[in-house]
Amino acid sequence: RSKKDVLFLIVIDACRSPLASDRGPISRKSLSCGPGMDDTNTPFKTAIYYSCSRGKTASDGEAQDEHSPFASTLLDLKLGIFTPGLQLQTAISNVTRTLKSLAGHEQDSTSEGLDNIPSDFCIVDAPPSATIK
Helix, strand or coil, X not given: CCHHHCCEXXXXXXXXXXXXXXXXXXXXXXXXXXXXXXXCCCCCCEEEEECCCCCCCCCCCCCCCCCCXXXXXXXXXXXXXXXXXXXXXXXXXXXXXXXXXXXXXXXXXXXXXHHHCCCCCECCCCCCCCCCC
């Protein structure tokens, strides 16, 4: 493979808000050691997918949850980024829409640089179709 064939998808599940101490008590599942993630300039063939919008807080979910709502939705094999044959841009739209629809959830995921990734790109290829003999 040549370097021109390499694509980068950076997924960041983190707050993009001011210091946690400015927001009040820190939950037992999350600690903050500095300011949240801000916008960046994405290089060619690189996309960044953030769990929340700039200036917002990302939910850690409930204590019994294995993952945050963002990570759980992102990893969902029916609509997330590892769904076989699902285009990355469609998967990201699915995750964003699902995250917005969760009851009592006000987290907006956002992306940068998706236009740097070919629109037909899938992380997991679709299984081959059955051939008729």
